[in-house]
Amino acid sequence: MQSIKPFLYSLLVLFLFSSCDKDRKGNSSEDEAVEMLPFSMIPSTKEYPKLSDNYIKEKKTQIENFFTDNYANDFENISFLVAQNGQIIYEKYNGYADKENNILNSPETPLHIASVSKVLTASAILKLIEAGKLDLDQKLTTIFKEFPYPKVTIRTLLNHRSGLKKYNYFTDDDKVWDKSKNITNQDILNLLITKKFPLDHPTDTHFVYNNTNYVLLALIIEKATGLKFAKAMKQIIFSPLGMKNTFVFDETSKISKATPSYKWNYDIYPFDYLDNVYGDKNIYSTPRDLLKFDLARNDPNFLNKSLLDQVYRGYSYESKGIKNYGLGIRLREWDNGIKIFYHNGWWHGNTSSYITLRKENAVIIALSNKFTRKTYQVKRLSVLFGDYPFTLKDTTSNEE
Secondary structure, eight states, X not given: OGGGHHHHHHHHHHHSOOSOXXXXXXXXXXXXXXXXXXXXXXXXXXXXXXXXXXXXXXXXXXXXXXHHHHHTTTOOOEEEEEEETTEEEEEEEESEEEGGGTEEOOTTOOEEOGGGHHHHHHHXXXXXXXXXXXXXXXXXXXXSTTXXXXXXXXXXXXXXXXXXXXXXXXXXXXXXXXXXXXOOHHHHXXXXXXXXXXXXXXXXXXXXXXXHHHHHHHHHHHHXXXXXXXXXHIIIIITTTTOTTOEEOOTTSOGGGSOOOBOTTSOBOOOOTTTTOOSSSOEEEOHHHHHHHHHHHTSTTSSOHHHHHHHSSOOOOSSOSSEEEOSSOEEEEOTTXXXXXXXXXXXTTEEEEEEEETTTTEEEEEEESBOOSGGGGGGGGGGGXXXXXXXXXOOOOOOX
């Protein structure tokens, strides 16, 4: 399969990207045509067996019952999709994309996917590594001049073992940042360089989930491509895969482009000084677009096997437990060898869950723009496709 890559890339260069993307308010005037990069992701070419009508009917009934039992009464906002072998088995779109203007959520409504953005950011980095533009164990001191942490590498950013301080913590100090001003990724890098905050722990000694890591990964993508993160992601992932309702929100975006997010009582979340930061968050997408992404990411052409094997493995075993983190993806692994790969997200009123069942070629996606922890319960649907140690009825755990 690897040998067909050059042909597919050439084909896509000739035929893709003649139209511009649309935002929530209509056509975008930027990028009338999108250039393809040699290391862009490509749509899946893998052929899966067609699901039988009886199989689809059975699974759809089970999923619909789960949805009704858990979300029908109090989960008012949800964009939800379950698919297998590239075929959508069930999808549901409830609630308001914009309550103030009476706009309902739909399959085309881009919602803030919060930390699920990290999976996409990591995917772009991995494509750059495969193309030889970056090295997995490259030190950040070779990328950013005067970066004061000599042991931090791209790998330790991807797997959250860098030891760096969390930017939302150090920027909360009025002596460090004036919160009346919106902060950018470059501002965060500048603060790390000028303030030289001590590491929270020595690099590569243990796992601490940290958004700072993915802020820096977004800047590394900009350095490696010479493009702003939004444009680089569009060229590497969104446009090649036909993700027409997916975009990055950054400091150049109009606030009207962002689908509002709400507290539990439908009070709107106002923008704050952290809302222009990207890479760790700030990708807006839809379940249907994320299905396209999932298919491409699980295609044999996504990465060479050597690199892919490093993505889907745990790196942090200092403490015993089932939870771990790979390169841009969460995992749980049990003593019997069963593994599940996923990522959740939470930013303001937005919660998200992406579960990719690689062995069963299935994906479960739930996005909400009205705060609830119930989004994370959709992982329980994995029992419908494989021998995963969850139960459909147990909803006592709402952990992120």
